[in-house]
Amino acid sequence: MLSASLILLYLITGGLNYSVDSLQHPTFPYRLLLVPEGRGSDRAAELFWAVDFDTETVDFRLSVPLRHNHRLRKNGEWFAFGLSPDGTLVNADLAVFWFPYGKPKLTEAYTDDKGAVYKDGNTRDYILLDWRIVPGGGGDDESPTNLEVEFRRKFDTCDRRDYRIESGTVDLFYLRGNHSTLSSGYIDPSKAEIANQRAQLLRSTRRAPPLPSTVKTADITMHNTEAPNQVTTYWCRVQKFPDAVENHHIIQYESVITPGNEDIVHHMEVFHCILPEGVEVPDYNGECEDEDQPPELEPCKRVIGAWAMGAPAFSYPEEAGVPIGGSGISSYVMLQVHYNNPSIREGVVDSSGIRFRYTSSLRPHDAGILEVGATYSPNLSVPPTSDGFYLTGYCTPDCTDKGIPDQGIRVFASQLHTHLSGTAVWTKHIRNGVEIQELNRDDHYSSMFQEIRLLQQDVVVLPGDTLITTCRYDTSSRPNVTLGGFGIQDEMCVNYMHYYPTMGLEVCKSTVAKTALKTFFKFVDGRAGDKPYDVTLTSPSAVAGRFRDVTWTPSVKLLWQYVINQAPIDIECLQSSGRPFHGTWKDQLPPGVKFPLPRRRRKCPTRRLHPFLKKLP
Ligand SMILES: *[C@@H]1O[C@H](CO)[C@@H](O)[C@H](O)[C@H]1NC(C)=O
Numbered sequence: 001m002l003s004a005s006l007i008l009l010y011l012i013t014g015g016l017n018y019s020v021d022s023l024q025h026p027t028f029p030y031r032l033l034l035v036p037e038g039r040g041s042d043r044a045a046e047l048f049w050a051v052d053f054d055t056e057t058v059d060f061r062l063s064v065p066l067r068h069n070h071r072l073r074k075n076g077e078w079f080a081f082g083l084s085p086d087g088t089l090v091n092a093d094l095a096v097f098w099f100p101y102g103k104p105k106l107t108e109a110y111t112d113d114k115g116a117v118y119k120d121g122n123t124r125d126y127i128l129l130d131w132r133i134v135p136g137g138g139g140d141d142e143s144p145t146n147l148e149v150e151f152r153r154k155f156d157t158c159d160r161r162d163y164r165i166e167s168g169t170v171d172l173f174y175l176r177g178n179h180s181t182l183s184s185g186y187i188d189p190s191k192a193e194i195a196n197q198r199a200q201l202l203r204s205t206r207r208a209p210p211l212p213s214t215v216k217t218a219d220i221t222m223h224n225t226e227a228p229n230q231v232t233t234y235w236c237r238v239q240k241f242p243d244a245v246e247n248h249h250i251i252q253y254e255s256v257i258t259p260g261n262e263d264i265v266h267h268m269e270v271f272h273c274i275l276p277e278g279v280e281v282p283d284y285n286g287e288c289e290d291e292d293q294p295p296e297l298e299p300c301k302r303v304i305g306a307w308a309m310g311a312p313a314f315s316y317p318e319e320a321g322v323p324i325g326g327s328g329i330s331s332y333v334m335l336q337v338h339y340n341n342p343s344i345r346e347g348v349v350d351s352s353g354i355r356f357r358y359t360s361s362l363r364p365h366d367a368g369i370l371e372v373g374a375t376y377s378p379n380l381s382v383p384p385t386s387d388g389f390y391l392t393g394y395c396t397p398d399c400t401d402k403g404i405p406d407q408g409i410r411v412f413a414s415q416l417h418t419h420l421s422g423t424a425v426w427t428k429h430i431r432n433g434v435e436i437q438e439l440n441r442d443d444h445y446s447s448m449f450q451e452i453r454l455l456q457q458d459v460v461v462l463p464g465d466t467l468i469t470t471c472r473y474d475t476s477s478r479p480n481v482t483l484g485g486f487g488i489q490d491e492m493c494v495n496y497m498h499y500y501p502t503m504g505l506e507v508c509k510s511t512v513a514k515t516a517l518k519t520f521f522k523f524v525d526g527r528a529g530d531k532p533y534d535v536t537l538t539s540p541s542a543v544a545g546r547f548r549d550v551t552w553t554p555s556v557k558l559l560w561q562y563v564i565n566q567a568p569i570d571i572e573c574l575q576s577s578g579r580p581f582h583g584t585w586k587d588q589l590p591p592g593v594k595f596p597l598p599r600r601r602r603k604c605p606t607r608r609l610h611p612f613l614k615k616l617p
């Protein structure tokens with residue numbers, strides 16, 4: 001229903017060009033809390049959203065706390081919703097709400113590459129759909145009251161300056177201020193309330209299958225963990241999955257967050273310990289990567305749940321579940337929680353974790369994980385001070401031919417993974433030289449925001465298919481080379497593809513061939529051509545040492561990028577036992593793409609020159 005005040009608002013704001021029919025209240029399936037940095041949750045805004053893939057629009061509802069009932073003009077208050085390439089106020093796209101007539105008015109704005117704010121001419125990229133005051137319970141002037149605004153944004157507004165909402169991670173923010181917040185065209189961060197948040201706005205619309213009546217719940221949580229008074233903490237706790245004497249399938253999981261800690265629990269992962277049944281894992285409850293962490297935790301690395309702020313429940317497809325319990329399967333799992341506490345709130349006691357729903361009514365298939373991308377090894381390293389360097393790993397036709405059964409596998413979800421310097425990840429899928437469909441892409445990837453994401457549709461991968469995974473890194477602030485490897489300062493480039501039915505192939509990755517690596521170091525040493533020259537590279541640490549010694553001039557960086565893109569590869573084609581499949585895996589040519597996918601056409605009106613301009617010479 002369009003309220004009378006809203007009609008009035010449209011008249012005042014000049015009337016917007018769309019029909020009243022489009023103003024139904026959609027339901028908003030997704031919700032995110034936006035807590036301004038350094039503020040309490042009483043200053044938090046709530047963002048809800050709904051996606052329409054047919055019209056390629058997102059409807060948002062932003063609910064903002066008001067201190068003084070609804071006297072909105074007071075103090076020249078305003079608030080804004082924004083999108084930007086990296087969550088900062090630079091090159092951002094803003095919908096600013098202000099109150100010239102005691103009612104919200106939406107004005108579009110943007111910031112340039114220095115953060116200066118400009119009003120965005122005559123565009124109508126955001127549409128204010130509705131607004132309302134939601135009074136608090138108390139009835140007095142000071143009781144919490146919220147202002148809700150609902151607005152619509154196209155994925156792609158076709159405006160050069162606007163942010164394009166894509167299927168991966170979106171950096172969004174909420175800003176609030178008053179007259180004093182803007183000084184000479186810039187937002188003064190010390191005078192504004194600013195909340196940044198990452199979210200996958202365009203989530204898969206696949207419906208979750210109904211839960212069977214036999215469903216049980218297992219909460220894998222922390223137990224009154226006292227998070228240290230520091231900004232970043234990774235806490236790990238080992239525990240046993242309950243009720244694990246029988247075979248079960250995990251069919252869904254979601255977060256359970258200790259009330260009051262919503263702004264601090266940043267992301268969580270549950271790892272299944274891949275061990276023979278009956279092998280004990282010591283109790284561990286402490287900081288992850290701690291020196292005291294027992295080495296027996298090393299096998300706890302198969303991700304069975306990955307949640308990041310804003311993610312709703314994850315449901316496995318109706319045909320499959322993750323096997324847990326029963327004979328031959330360890331019941332140990334390890335929960336890892338990343339606490340992010342920028343305002344160093346003290347005395348945080350937390351029992352958050354992941355709630356699994358599982359059942360003994362087994363589904364037809366076990367779900368498995370196929371790891372594609374680049375081998376973890378210093379042989380693939382990222383040069384220092386590069387703002388766009390790419391590593392690529394291949395899952396080759398020879399390997400998929402050996403490992404994937406004739407009927408293929410159905411990939412239904414994917415978790416992209418790099419460490420701290422990764423900024424984009426994608427996997428291309430090629431059959432007989434023809435690129436068919438991307439198996440996930442995130443152009444705004446952040447290692448701080450890792451979810452297992454459902455694909456919009458299952459993708460069937462057949463024997464003989466090629467999967468090419470590429471990651472982009474930004475090492476512009478790192479003076480030294482970033483080695484490939486397991487440490488958080490090292491890098492990885494992986495796509496964990498969740499699929500069914502399970503098969504023998506578990507790892508399908510590659511790295512630059514040893515021969516090519518030698519040639520590269522030979523060139524770097526200035527010994528190309530002339531005398532016989534032996535580069536001894538006997539171990540990963542020898543390779544690491546070599547990389548540390550390289551003087552990374554721009555041309556050496558370019559050469560190394562060229563080697564990674566073009567040189568022969570050594571392939572890892574491993575069974576679940578960790579043993580390679582039988583085959584020739586060294587010095588192979590990287591598989592090519594004869595027919596790449598055409599670039600996705602943007603649905604933008606072609607720009608027409610004004611007839612008058614056409615006449616000009
Ligand atoms: C504007 O915001 C600043 C910072 O939050 C605050 O200190 C100031 O009192 C506000 N000004 C008015 C007129 O409310």
Ligand SMILES: *[C@@H]1O[C@H](CO)[C@@H](O)[C@H](O)[C@H]1NC(C)=O
Nearest residue numbers: 477478479480481489548549
């Ligand atoms: C870079 O390497 C140098 C020499 O090995 C070392 O002294 C320095 O601490 C390193 N810098 C960083 C940021 O790791």
Ligand SMILES: *[C@@H]1O[C@H](CO)[C@@H](O)[C@H](O)[C@H]1NC(C)=O
Nearest residue numbers: 375377379511514537538539
């Ligand atoms: C990396 O290179 C070294 C030396 O060439 C080699 O021994 C090692 O096997 C390579 N590692 C991988 C994972 O290919």
